Amino acid sequence: MSSQELVKFAGVEKTYDGKTLVxxxxxLDIRAGEFLSLLGPSGSGKTTTLMMLAGFESPTAGEIFLNGKPITRTPPHKRNFGMVFQNYALFPHMTIADNVAYPLTVRNFSKAEREAKVLRALGMVQMDNLSARYPGQLSGGQQQRVALARALVFDPQLVLMDEPLGALDKQLREHMQLELKALHRQLxxxxxxxxxxxxxxxxxxxxVAVFSDGIIQQIDIVTGLYETPANHFVAGFVGDNTVFDGTVAATRDGQCDLRLASGTVLSGLNVNAAATSSRVHACIRPERIEVHPAGASPGVNSLEAKVGDVIYFGDHLRLRCALPGQVDATVKIALSSPTVPQSGQTVWLRLPPEHLRVYL
Structure with missing residues (x-):
C-alpha cells in the first residue's frame, strides 16, 4: 500500500432537502493502492460518499480531488473508475464476454483490443471458460465475478464497490472476501x-472509515480500529463488546476509576477524558476477560458473576454471565481452556485495566 494520496475529499457535504446533512x-484522503472500506449502519453516509466519488451524486459543498485535480463536476464516464453494485447490473440478453466488453465498446476500443482485454479480465476472476454463457445461466457468485471483471477490464485507476457481496450466502460471501483481498494484492x-x-x-x-450520522467517527488500520476504538459508537459497532455502565470516581494520567451501581470500582483507560462524576460506558472485548473459579483470588479489577448460558461456537466457547445492576456480560474462552464453568456456577471475571476502555 502506497502513502501517496490518490483521492481527497475536502470539506464535502451533502443534503437532499436543504436541511438535513447526509x-x-x-x-478524507484515499491512498493509491489501498483497500479502503467505508463502514457504517444504514443512513450513515457511506453510500452517498461512494456515489459522490463515482460522480452519480454531486456534493452540496466542498471539493473532491483526483491526483490533485478537482473532479467534483467531472461526469462519471470521464472519471475512469470501475464500479461493482450489489445487484451486479449485468445485461441479461448479452453473453458474459459481451457484458465484460461493454465498457470497452463505449470507449471505442478495437475488436482485437476488446477480445484481449476481456480474456484477461475473465482470467483474473477465473471465469474465462464461461464466456459464452448468459447471466441467467450463472450462480450468484459467478455473476459477481463477471461484474468484477467488467469493472476491471478497462484498467481503471480506482474500483468502487457498493456492498457487492450482500446478495450471497454466508459461506460464499466469506470465500469471495478472501478472493477479493487476494485480487487486490495481485493487481x-x-x-x-x-x-x-x-x-x-x-x-x-x-x-476502514467508520461512518455514523454523516461523519467519519474513526479511520484506522483494522487492528487499530478493533483494539483502540476512538469512541463508544466505534467500540460498539466494530466487533463484540462487553459493556459496563457507571460513574467516574477519579481520574489520573489518562486513566480513571469507574464506580458501578453495585459499588464495585474498576480501573480503565479514560479514552475521551471523562471528568469525575461523569456517566460513562466501559467496554472490553469478550476475549480479553479472564475467568477465575469462585474460590480463587483474581486480584483487582474483578467482578463476581453467575454463569447463565455456555454456548459452543466451533472455535471458542461463549459465556453469558449475570452481574448485579448491569446487562449480562459476554465472555469468550478457548476450547482448550483447562476449566470450563458450567451454567449456574459463580465465577470471578477479571478485566485487565489496559483493555478496559472508558467512553463518554
Whole structure:
C-alpha cells in the first residue's frame, strides 16, 4: 500500500432537502493502492460518499480531488473508475464476454483490443471458460465475478464497490472476501468498498472509515480500529463488546476509576477524558476477560458473576454471565481452556485495566 494520496475529499457535504446533512464536513484522503472500506449502519453516509466519488451524486459543498485535480463536476464516464453494485447490473440478453466488453465498446476500443482485454479480465476472476454463457445461466457468485471483471477490464485507476457481496450466502460471501483481498494484492489497484458488515471490513481492508450520522467517527488500520476504538459508537459497532455502565470516581494520567451501581470500582483507560462524576460506558472485548473459579483470588479489577448460558461456537466457547445492576456480560474462552464453568456456577471475571476502555 502506497502513502501517496490518490483521492481527497475536502470539506464535502451533502443534503437532499436543504436541511438535513447526509454527509457533513467530510475530509478524507484515499491512498493509491489501498483497500479502503467505508463502514457504517444504514443512513450513515457511506453510500452517498461512494456515489459522490463515482460522480452519480454531486456534493452540496466542498471539493473532491483526483491526483490533485478537482473532479467534483467531472461526469462519471470521464472519471475512469470501475464500479461493482450489489445487484451486479449485468445485461441479461448479452453473453458474459459481451457484458465484460461493454465498457470497452463505449470507449471505442478495437475488436482485437476488446477480445484481449476481456480474456484477461475473465482470467483474473477465473471465469474465462464461461464466456459464452448468459447471466441467467450463472450462480450468484459467478455473476459477481463477471461484474468484477467488467469493472476491471478497462484498467481503471480506482474500483468502487457498493456492498457487492450482500446478495450471497454466508459461506460464499466469506470465500469471495478472501478472493477479493487476494485480487487486490495481485493487481495493486485502489479499492473503495462500502459495507455495513464489520467482519467483512476487517477481513479485507487495509484501512476502514467508520461512518455514523454523516461523519467519519474513526479511520484506522483494522487492528487499530478493533483494539483502540476512538469512541463508544466505534467500540460498539466494530466487533463484540462487553459493556459496563457507571460513574467516574477519579481520574489520573489518562486513566480513571469507574464506580458501578453495585459499588464495585474498576480501573480503565479514560479514552475521551471523562471528568469525575461523569456517566460513562466501559467496554472490553469478550476475549480479553479472564475467568477465575469462585474460590480463587483474581486480584483487582474483578467482578463476581453467575454463569447463565455456555454456548459452543466451533472455535471458542461463549459465556453469558449475570452481574448485579448491569446487562449480562459476554465472555469468550478457548476450547482448550483447562476449566470450563458450567451454567449456574459463580465465577470471578477479571478485566485487565489496559483493555478496559472508558467512553463518554
Amino acid at each position: 454527509v457533513r464536513d467530510l475530509n 495493486g489497484l485502489t479499492f473503495v468498498y462500502v459495507t455495513h458488515d464489520q467482519s467483512e471490513a476487517l477481513t479485507m481492508s487495509d484501512r
